[in-house]
Amino acid sequence: MAVPLSSSAGPEAFAPPERDLEQLEIELLLEAVYRRYGVDFRQYAQASLKRRLYRRLHAEGLDTLSQLQDRLLHDPPCMERLLLDLSINVTSMFRDPSFYASFREHVVPILRTYPFTRIWCAGCSTGEEVYSLAIVLHEEGLYDKTRIYATDINEHVLQTAAEGVFPLERMQQYTQNYLRGGGKEDFSQYYVAAYDSVRLSRSLTENVVFAQHNLAMDRSFNEFNVIVCRNVMIYFDKALQDHVHSLFYESLPTFGILALGHKESIGFTRLAGRYEEIDAAERIYRKVS
Ligand SMILES: C[S@@+](CC[C@H](N)C(=O)[O-])C[C@H]1O[C@@H](n2cnc3c(N)ncnc32)[C@H](O)[C@@H]1O
Numbered sequence: 001m002a003v004p005l006s007s008s009a010g011p012e013a014f015a016p017p018e019r020d021l022e023q024l025e026i027e028l029l030l031e032a033v034y035r036r037y038g039v040d041f042r043q044y045a046q047a048s049l050k051r052r053l054y055r056r057l058h059a060e061g062l063d064t065l066s067q068l069q070d071r072l073l074h075d076p077p078c079m080e081r082l083l084l085d086l087s088i089n090v091t092s093m094f095r096d097p098s099f100y101a102s103f104r105e106h107v108v109p110i111l112r113t114y115p116f117t118r119i120w121c122a123g124c125s126t127g128e129e130v131y132s133l134a135i136v137l138h139e140e141g142l143y144d145k146t147r148i149y150a151t152d153i154n155e156h157v158l159q160t161a162a163e164g165v166f167p168l169e170r171m172q173q174y175t176q177n178y179l180r181g182g183g184k185e186d187f188s189q190y191y192v193a194a195y196d197s198v199r200l201s202r203s204l205t206e207n208v209v210f211a212q213h214n215l216a217m218d219r220s221f222n223e224f225n226v227i228v229c230r231n232v233m234i235y236f237d238k239a240l241q242d243h244v245h246s247l248f249y250e251s252l253p254t255f256g257i258l259a260l261g262h263k264e265s266i267g268f269t270r271l272a273g274r275y276e277e278i279d280a281a282e283r284i285y286r287k288v289s
Contacts, residue, residue, distance in 0.1 A: 025065035026050065032069050037079055040216045041086055043240035052085045087154040088235065091125040093174040094132045096262055100181030102282040107226065107257055108140045117146045120224040122215060123232030124150040127161025134204040135190060143207060151213035162210045164200040168193055215244045220251040227252060230261035245269045258285045
């Protein structure tokens, strides 16, 4: 049916409510970022995404999301800054110590039965999680027959991860985490302090490959005995979570192990029935079919 064009119907007659307008601006901005840079944030959970977009908008001294879109399209360094804002990189060594205690108790005995183990640490941020896993594997006598593939969407954090230099002030907390996670050695043997930083032992990254990988867009690149992806999918919407779960499922052999963050779960995904719980509280699962 044709819409009658009345002379009194100005543009405001078609104007969507403010909230829809904001949603439209967000969608256009994310589409623009995707088409200009190939980085896909279109399926990230909305609430935290919106907060971070506004944070960048204010930091750039802009007024609207459309202005931010314009700057992003024409100013690649602005895109770099947004990428840092969006890829929330909070992490720590032996984060959730009970997870590492469970990993020692339940996963290590399984790994002992393998001649060689490939672990994918997806969304590893600045690497604290990777060094923690390497320490556990070293102490359990498994590190020499393990390769850890440590990936993240953000190449800046990967650079920090590969350098292995962290603030000295965090070591006290990390030492406590290490002990609560089942560590029995002297934690300070794993690093050398200089001024206000520490450098973690180079031997901990001997069997680690750091590589950029986007869980939203890239394919799997190997088959893994263990996939650790903690505190990453909380930032994704349901469709993207499903996509990443399929990616992980395809990357695990039968009896392959999947470890998620405390606020994440395999339950409510369509693959839930394909896994059994190794430790439900610690979100450690094993693929069974
Ligand atoms: C909160 S950190 C979690 C770090 C670590 N796994 C932990 O639990 O401490 C989330 C990480 O996921 C990464 N990330 C976000 N979106 C990603 C994507 N699409 N593909 C790969 N990594 C992503 C971020 O860059 C960030 O380093």
